[in-house]
Structure formats: C-alpha cells, structure tokens
Amino acid sequence: MTKEKIGFIGVGLMGHGMAKNILAKGWELTVMGHRNRAPVENLLSLGAKEAKTPREMAGAVDVVMLCVTGSVQVEAILDGPEGLRAAGRPLLVIDCSTSDPSVTLKLAEKLAPEGITLIDAPLGRTPAEAEAGTLDVMAGGDDETFARAEPILAAFSRRVIHTGPTGSGHTMKLLNNFLSLGYAALYSEALMIGAKTGIDGKTFDSVIRGGRMDCDFYRSFAGWFVERNPDAHKFTISNALKDVTYLASLGNAIGVANPVGTAVRNSYGLACGLGHGDAYVPRLADIVAEANAG
The missing domain is CATH 3.40.50.720 (NAD(P)-binding Rossmann-like Domain)
Structure with missing residues (x-):
C-alpha cells in the first residue's frame, strides 16, 4: 500500500x-x-x-x-x-x-x-x-x-x-502532566525544607533513588539538582503553567473542585511571575529555595 x-x-x-x-x-x-x-x-x-x-x-x-x-x-x-x-x-x-x-x-x-x-x-x-x-x-x-x-x-x-x-487524548495528557508537574512542585518544596533543616540534595537523592518513591520522572528532575545538568527535563516552566491552566479550565467546565491542581498551578504561576518562565521545570527547586531564603 x-x-x-x-x-x-x-x-x-x-x-x-x-x-x-x-x-x-x-x-x-x-x-x-x-x-x-x-x-x-x-x-x-x-x-x-x-x-x-x-x-x-x-x-x-x-x-x-x-x-x-x-x-x-x-x-x-x-x-x-x-x-x-x-x-x-x-x-x-x-x-x-x-x-x-x-x-x-x-x-x-x-x-x-x-x-x-x-x-x-x-x-x-x-x-x-x-x-x-x-x-x-x-x-x-x-x-x-x-x-x-x-x-x-x-x-x-x-x-x-x-x-x-476526539478530545480524550488531550484530556489524558493534561492528567499526565498534572501528575508529573505536581511531583515537581512536591520535590521542590521537599528539597527546600530539607535544605533548611540540614539535609542536602545528594542526601535526599540517596534516599529517594531506588526506593518506593523513585520513578523515571524523578530521575529526570534530579538531573538538575544532583548533577546540575542544564538540559535535565527540557520542558519550560511557562509551558508547565499553560498545561496546569488548561487543567483548571477543564475542572471549571465540568464543575469540579481541584484544590491540589490550584496549588500546583500557583507554584508555576509564581515562578513565571518572578521571571523564570523560560527555565526548565527542574529549576523550580532553585526558585522555591530562593523564595524561602529569608
């Protein structure tokens, strides 16, 4: 054919x-x-x-x-x-x-x-x-x-x-990205709290890597905070904000409350508001740390 x-x-x-x-x-x-x-x-x-x-x-x-x-x-x-x-x-x-x-x-x-x-x-x-x-x-x-x-x-x-x-692929993609971007927001806050209490990124990684909370996305994210690989997870924070905003719109359209989604969106909204929209998602860890430096 x-x-x-x-x-x-x-x-x-x-x-x-x-x-x-x-x-x-x-x-x-x-x-x-x-x-x-x-x-x-x-x-x-x-x-x-x-x-x-x-x-x-x-x-x-x-x-x-x-x-x-x-x-x-x-x-x-x-x-x-x-x-x-x-x-x-x-x-x-x-x-x-x-x-x-x-x-x-x-x-x-x-x-x-x-x-x-x-x-x-x-x-x-x-x-x-x-x-x-x-x-x-x-x-x-x-x-x-x-x-x-x-x-x-x-x-x-x-x-x-x-x-x-038609449309179900894009819906599933938003759900997929909600999970991954939600993980990134969680990792960033956990790393910040760890640093504030004397647990550095490498120690954090030695516990998570190989444990029950390890996954491919975690390893992609950790490529930045462990190895300082500038190309770790090449997906921008502005694109992340777009995707979680689409999810919020979907939630509004079907009349459901998604408070966790709102919290995740606020993490990326803050990062973009501070001028970091072009940075890749793993840099969120640094942005959260800087915002809590005081």
Whole structure:
C-alpha cells in the first residue's frame, strides 16, 4: 500500500526527533519551520521538502502533524488566508500539541464539514525519547481514523494508546502532566525544607533513588539538582503553567473542585511571575529555595 504524504509543523525540541523518525520509516515528508532554521535544514538534508505556509503544505500532503505550543497556535495554523483550511483540500490533521480539550472538540466539529478530520495525539516523555523514537502517545479519535493514524504515530513511539473519542487524548495528557508537574512542585518544596533543616540534595537523592518513591520522572528532575545538568527535563516552566491552566479550565467546565491542581498551578504561576518562565521545570527547586531564603 502506498504511504500517505506527511506534513509536519513544529519541528522544535520534540518535533525534530519525531519528524526525523517519520522520514527514517519511509514516509515522504514536508516540513515548515518557524524561527530556528537548524532542525529544518537537518531534515531537508535527510530528504524532507519544505513548505513556506500551512496553505502550501496542505496542497501537497494527505496528513498534517502539529507539534506546537497549544490551542492558540493550532487555531492560527488552521485559520487565515494562509492557513491549512484555505487550501480547500481534505486532510487528516493530527494535533500532537498539549491543547485545551474543549477547543479541540470545537475545532473538530467546525472542520468536519470541510473534509478536514482533526484528532488529538499528545505526547509523553521528552525530546530524548523523540529522537530515539520511543515516545508515548495518547490518541483520541474514532476507530477508523485512529487506525489510519496509528502507523504514523508508531514511527516515533514505543506505545500508542487509543484513549477514546476526539478530545480524550488531550484530556489524558493534561492528567499526565498534572501528575508529573505536581511531583515537581512536591520535590521542590521537599528539597527546600530539607535544605533548611540540614539535609542536602545528594542526601535526599540517596534516599529517594531506588526506593518506593523513585520513578523515571524523578530521575529526570534530579538531573538538575544532583548533577546540575542544564538540559535535565527540557520542558519550560511557562509551558508547565499553560498545561496546569488548561487543567483548571477543564475542572471549571465540568464543575469540579481541584484544590491540589490550584496549588500546583500557583507554584508555576509564581515562578513565571518572578521571571523564570523560560527555565526548565527542574529549576523550580532553585526558585522555591530562593523564595524561602529569608
């Protein structure tokens, strides 16, 4: 069977590795760059083509992968005179961003009469796994569309999990990130209290690592406070705030109280308010410590 032509918008920290693996698995790929030309040039050297606008891309491919910041960016790519919709062609759009599920559902309903099918397939794990082709994917969509998308998603993943109808992938991603970002907030406060009472980070790590509270995310986070690895868990605090804000919006929409979510959001809101939005999440440990230095 002939493989579909794939477009990819958002070849940044996560997207570059994903796109590279799609190319390596034999799909014809067209990419669109943003500010950083380095990943685009690398993909072109590996055989990708380049489109200058979403509309141009939509005229050349069957499936468009999106790996951008969130719902605002997804809507901008779809709409406008140079957006995907302007090409007037049937498309499958796979949103791998961490987006607001309510926006995803509204977009899917709006696009369907135009022959554009939108599904959500957000990601678990980090840019290192994107490069290795071992991401986790949480995919929402009907059975037929999921079956069409799964081989493409499998090109850069170790697990592709069908979470249910469109929107469920983004919901599950918010829950996943709530857990990981909540852990990061807990680690940061625990480290601060430990330091205040004479327990340094290495002692803390020697107890947690290998014990019941150890996990892959903890080890990624500890890459900063133990090893001072500047690339430990390459996910920014501003993106963390966006995700826990989406979760708060979801909670409001369904009428539930999530007080722990509010506390976690406040941790990232404070860090961003202090000017640390571009720092990676493990730096939260330093920010909490500095805020309690007095």
